[in-house]
Amino acid sequence: MRRNGYIVLVIAAVAWVTVAIVLGTSSLSSGARSVVPPSGPSPVCLPASIDHSAALAGTPVSVSPAPGTDTANPDTQISFLGEPVTDIQDVSVEGSRTGYHYGHVYGYFQGDGGSFVPNKHFNTGERVVVRALLGRAGSERRVSFAFRIATPYTTKGIPGFPNPAAPSSSYQSFVSAPGLHPPILEVTSADRDPSAGDLMMTVGPGPGEPGPLIYTPQGRLVWFDQLPQEVNALNLSAQSYEGQRDLTWWQGRVLSAGFGEGEDIVMDSNYQTVATVRAGNGYQADLHDFQIVSNHVAYITAYNVMRCDLTPVGGVRNGVIIDTAVQAVDIKTGLVRWEWHSLDHVGVGESHAPLPDEATPWDWFHLNSVDPEPNGDVLISARSTWATYQLAKGSGVIRWRLGGNKSSFAMGPGAATAWQHDARIHADGTVTVFDDGSNPRIHYQSRGVRVALDTARHQARVLAVYPHPGGPLLADSQGNMQMLPNEDVLIGWGAIPSVSELTKSGGLLLDAHLPPGSSSYRAFRYPWAGHPLSLPAVRARVLVTGDSTAVFASWNGATNVASWRVLAGNSRSSITPQATMPDSGFESSVTFPDAYAYVAVQALGAGGELLATSPTVSVVKPAAPPKGG
Numbered sequence: 001m002r003r004n005g006y007i008v009l010v011i012a013a014v015a016w017v018t019v020a021i022v023l024g025t026s027s028l029s030s031g032a033r034s035v036v037p038p039s040g041p042s043p044v045c046l047p048a049s050i051d052h053s054a055a056l057a058g059t060p061v062s063v064s065p066a067p068g069t070d071t072a073n074p075d076t077q078i079s080f081l082g083e084p085v086t087d088i089q090d091v092s093v094e095g096s097r098t099g100y101h102y103g104h105v106y107g108y109f110q111g112d113g114g115s116f117v118p119n120k121h122f123n124t125g126e127r128v129v130v131r132a133l134l135g136r137a138g139s140e141r142r143v144s145f146a147f148r149i150a151t152p153y154t155t156k157g158i159p160g161f162p163n164p165a166a167p168s169s170s171y172q173s174f175v176s177a178p179g180l181h182p183p184i185l186e187v188t189s190a191d192r193d194p195s196a197g198d199l200m201m202t203v204g205p206g207p208g209e210p211g212p213l214i215y216t217p218q219g220r221l222v223w224f225d226q227l228p229q230e231v232n233a234l235n236l237s238a239q240s241y242e243g244q245r246d247l248t249w250w251q252g253r254v255l256s257a258g259f260g261e262g263e264d265i266v267m268d269s270n271y272q273t274v275a276t277v278r279a280g281n282g283y284q285a286d287l288h289d290f291q292i293v294s295n296h297v298a299y300i301t302a303y304n305v306m307r308c309d310l311t312p313v314g315g316v317r318n319g320v321i322i323d324t325a326v327q328a329v330d331i332k333t334g335l336v337r338w339e340w341h342s343l344d345h346v347g348v349g350e351s352h353a354p355l356p357d358e359a360t361p362w363d364w365f366h367l368n369s370v371d372p373e374p375n376g377d378v379l380i381s382a383r384s385t386w387a388t389y390q391l392a393k394g395s396g397v398i399r400w401r402l403g404g405n406k407s408s409f410a411m412g413p414g415a416a417t418a419w420q421h422d423a424r425i426h427a428d429g430t431v432t433v434f435d436d437g438s439n440p441r442i443h444y445q446s447r448g449v450r451v452a453l454d455t456a457r458h459q460a461r462v463l464a465v466y467p468h469p470g471g472p473l474l475a476d477s478q479g480n481m482q483m484l485p486n487e488d489v490l491i492g493w494g495a496i497p498s499v500s501e502l503t504k505s506g507g508l509l510l511d512a513h514l515p516p517g518s519s520s521y522r523a524f525r526y527p528w529a530g531h532p533l534s535l536p537a538v539r540a541r542v543l544v545t546g547d548s549t550a551v552f553a554s555w556n557g558a559t560n561v562a563s564w565r566v567l568a569g570n571s572r573s574s575i576t577p578q579a580t581m582p583d584s585g586f587e588s589s590v591t592f593p594d595a596y597a598y599v600a601v602q603a604l605g606a607g608g609e610l611l612a613t614s615p616t617v618s619v620v621k622p623a624a625p626p627k628g629g
Contacts, residue, residue: 038153038307038318038320038359039318040318041309041317041318042151042307042308042309042310042317042318042319042320043124043125043151043307043308043309044308044309045070045071045150045151045306045307045308045309045321045343046308046309046310046312046313046343046348047069047070047343047344049068050344050345050346050347051397052066052067052068052069052344052345052396052397053066053067053395053396053397054066054067054338054340054394054395054396055394055395056134056143056145058141059082059083059134059135059141059143060082060083061080061081061082061083061113061134061143062081062082062338062394062395062396063078063079063080063081063130063145064076064078064079064081064281064336064337064338064339064340065078065147065339066147066339066340066341066344066396067145067146067147068145068146068147068344069147069148069341069344070147070148070150070343071150071304071306071323071325071341071343071344072122072128072147072148072149072150072281073149073150073152073281073282073283073304074121074122074123074124074149074150074152074282075121075122075281075282076122076149076281076282077115077116077117077118077280077281077335077336078091078093078115078116078118078130079113079114079115079116079335079336079337079338079339080105080113080114080115080116080132080134081108081112081113081337081338081394082112082113082394083112083113083134083135084107084111084112084113085105085106085107085108085111085113085114087134087135087136088105088113088114088132088133088134089132089133089134089140090131090132090133091103091105091116091130091131091132092130092131092132093116093118093128093129093130094128094129095122095123095126095127095128095149096126096127096128096129097123097125097126098120098121098122098123098126101118101119101120101122102118102119103116103117103118103119104116104117105117106333106335107333108330108333108335108337109295109296109330109331109332109333110295110296110297110330110337113337114335115335115336115337116130117335122149123149124149124150124151124152125148125149125151126148126149127146127147127148127149128146128147128148128149129144129145129146130144130145130146130147131143131144132144150304150306150307150323151306151307152282152304152305152306152307153305153306153307153320153361154305155255155257155261155305158255158256158257158361159255159256160230160253160254160255160256161205161206161232161254161255161256162205163204163205163206163207163208163209163210163229163230163232164206164207165207165208166181166183166207166208166209166515166517166518167207169515170183170184170207170208170515170516170517170518171183171184171208171209171515172184172221172586174552174554174586174587175539175552175587175589176537176538176539176552176553176554176587177537177554177556177587178539179226180209180224180226180556181208181209181226182203182209182211182213182221182224182226183203183208183514183515183518184219184514184515185199185201185215185219185221185512185513185514186219186512186513186514186515187217187218187219187510187511187512188511188512188513189470189500189508189509189510189511189512190218190510191217191218191501191509191510192509192510193217193484193486193488193501193509193510194217195527196217196484196486196488196490196501196525196527197525197526197527197528198214198215198216198217198222198525198526198527198528199214199215199216199217199499199512199523199524199525200212200213200214200236200237200238200247200523200524200525200526200528201213201214201215201236201492201499201514201520201522201523201524202232202233202234202235202236202249202519202520202521202522203233203514203518203519203520204227204232204233204234204254204519205232205254205519206517206518206519207515207517207518208515208517208518209226209227209229210226210227210229210231210232210233211224211225211226211227211233212224212225212233212236212247212249212251213225213236214236214528214530214557215512217510217512217525219512220585220586221585221586222528222530222557222559222586223271223530223556223557224556225271227251230253231251231252231253231262232251232252232253232254232260232287233249233250233251234249234250234251234254234260234287234521234522235248235249235250235287235288235289235290235521235522236248236249236522236524237249237522237524237526238524238526238528239266239291239292240292241266241274241275241292242274242296244268244269245269245526245528246266246267246268246269246274247265247266247267247268247271248264248265248266248267248290248292249264249265249290250262250263250264250265250285250286250287250290251263251265252284252285252287254287257305257322257361257363258363258366259286259287259288259303259322260284260285260286260287260288260303261284261285261286261303262284262285262287263276263277263278263279263284263285264276264277264278264285264290264298264300265277266292266331269528269529269530269531270530270531270532270533271530271532271533271534271557272533275331277290277298277300277329277331277334278329278334279300279302279327279329279336280327280329280334280335280336281302281327281336281339283302283303283304283325283327284302285300285301285302286300286301286302286303286324286367287301287521288301288367288368288369288370289301289368289369289370291370291371291372292331293372296330296331296332297328297329297330297331297337298328298329298331299326299327299328299329299370299372299378300326300327300329300370301324301325301326301327301367301368301370302324302325302326302327303322303323303324303325303367304322304323304324304325304341305320305321305322305323305361306320306321306322306323307319307320308320308321308362310355310362313348313349313355314355315355315356315362316356316357316358316359318359319359319362320359320360320361320362321343321348321361321362321364322361322362322363322364322365322366323341323342323343323365324341324342324365324366324367324382325339325340325341325342325367326338326339326340326367326370326378326380326391327339328372338394338396340378340391340396342365342367342382343365344396345389345391345396345397345398346365346382346385346389346398348364349405350385350387350404350405350406351364351365351384351385352384352385352386352418352419353366353384363384364384364385365382365383365384365385366382366383366384367380367381367382367383368381368382368383368421368422369381369421369422369423369424371423371424371425373425375393376393376394377390377391377392377393377399378390378391378393379391379423379424379425379431380423381420381421381422381423381433382404383419383420383421383436383477384419385404385405386403386404386405386416386417386418386419386420387401387402387403387404387406387407388401388402388403388420388423388431388433389401389402390402390425400455402423402431402451402453402460403415403416403417403420403460407460408458409453409454409458409459409460410458410459410460411460412459412460412461412462413462414449414462414465415449415451415460415461415462417433417435417437417449418435418436418437418438418442418443419436419437419438419439419442419477420433420434420435420436420437421433421434421436421477421478421479421480421494422434422479422480422481422522424481424483426483429452429453430450430451430452430453430463431450431451431453432448432449432450432451432481432483433448433449433451433481434446434447434448434449434479434480434481434491434492434494435447435448435449436474436475436476436477436478436479436494436495437474438474438475438476439476439477441474443474444472444474445467445468445472445473445474446467446468446473446474446475446479446493446494446496447465447466447467448464448465448466448481448489448491448502449462449464449465449466449481450462450463450464450465450466451463464504464506465506466481466489466491466502466506467506468491468493468500469500469502469506469507469508470508470511473493473496473498474496475493475494475495475496476494476495477494477495478492478494478495478519478521478522479491479492479493479494479495479522480492480494480522480523480524482523482524482525484501484525487504488501488502488503488504488509489501489502489503489504490502490523490524490525491523492520492521492522492523492524494521494522495519496513497513497514497515497518497519497520498511498512498513498514499511499512499513499520499523500512501525528559529559529560530557530558530559531557531558531559531560532555532556532557532558534555534556534557535555535612535613535614535615536553536554536555536558536601536602536603536612536613536614537553537554537555537556537614538551538552538553538599538600538601538614538615538617539551539552539617539620540552540568540596540599540617540619540620541619541620541621541622542595542596542619542620542621542622543591543622544622546595546622547593547594547595548591548592548593548594548595549568549591549592549594549595549596549599549619550589550590550591551566551568551579551581551589551590551591551592551599551601552587552588552589553566553581553587553588553589553601553603553614554586554587554588555603555612556586558603558611560605560606560611561583561603561604561605561611562582562583562604562605562606563580563581563582563583563604563608564580564581564582564583564588564590564601564602564603564604565577565579565580565601565602565604566578566579566580566581566590566592566599566600566601567599567600567601567602567616568592568594568596568598568599568600568619569596569597569598570596570597570598571597571598572598572616575596575598575599575600575616578592578594578596579592580604595619596619597618597619598616598617598618598619599616599617599619600613600614600615600616600617601613601614602614
């Protein structure tokens, strides 16, 4: 049985290779080559230096766009982080082409700064000078800094990744919820850690209906938010927001260039959206990460596609480059508190992504994870440089690099990663990474890695490695490694749409996979209690014999249903209890030996308490036999 499961995994890997390449890096993506190249020469955009700091000397304030940057968007606001908004005064903004900009300084919900939002856009290529008076009365400081506006390249010509129909054998269908078609999750190694909770995954882009979904570790569907075909969801997880445990994910359009344009969603245990987080400064939220920290602050990723003369590094004159950004967003106001750009801090010479031989977007960095630390520093992962970077709080200056061709640490045996994802730093200072090792292939197999850092000696040492116990799996893209509270490890295998839980020593506790061709960007495991505000769904039909009624009931997202009470009658006002059935899956069913015209169901808890009652529906009668039959 287990061996057959692994064979299916290999088939899934082959079927998913096209999507994997697309989500891996645009320079390797055949889809990205359909982009129409820009006409005429592109402006200079590669910086002369990469020592930018967002911190204003002599003040506690960090600003965005950072002084000296050439990557600012024409729709940017100007952020001042570190002083109360009442101490940000006399802001003057002047563009070299657009002149003085009127606007307003709006304060952050957190009370530690504000953003100047101009009334009109800046022009591409112009230099913008900002002057302001910072500090309390009697100790004010005059500050000034400047930045340049980039020349964006429109993404409208970059195709989205399609979601074609999936074969019926790969998805589930339900009588009571005919519109839902979630993929089948096949469990090939039964769960041995029942306290770890449910599996949180997404489906899409790729064959099938897209959306975030939750399964039990036995493979039973708990919840599926099926989205329209043109919308994808990625990165379903559980995070704390306003003192509650909520579901979070990204949804939007996945571009063939390997990034997303959309928004981040926060949904409570009643499956009600309590917050929608959007990128600011003219960008859209990217799919790669969404992290909520305390006091209503979220860290998101955004992709900044710019026209850029790439001849200094052997590229084309009418080039396009993909700069990537981290934004700290005030969830309550939508203002951008802080913004960091890869081109301001990392040289393109660190990239392992080959230059395109035509004017298509060069995905030289490919930011794919953001991990805010308690002290305000931020750890990020860049797939195309094979490195993770620790960014200093406020200034954004790189404290150290782990891996890549400019590593701050001597990499011990097995510590180096390639095309990696999902870098996380833990309370003990160790770093975990999902090491894809492929696209193109560098390592024999993908793996989770845990590394200890000796910052005094500048050495990195492997503490643990987690390959797939049943045989090598090699993921071309995506994937993650989650450290569970008991130090077991959950691994989402990225381009191979599978999930495994391993013990601290690498023993297999759970193994499951989606159908061949499916995708799930990351996989997580958390305890989850869902209490939908929607009512249970019910459908019923009289069997062809005419003397029995089959009833089907489900309640998308409910986790505390123990049994179902079936009510039936020949009028809506006369339905009475007729049967009770145990909750036996996402959809439960019962057939009882009577024909009725109307039915409803009641969801019952473990103690028999009434949780909710469905609408009363008409029973479908059997079709009449054809005449002359």
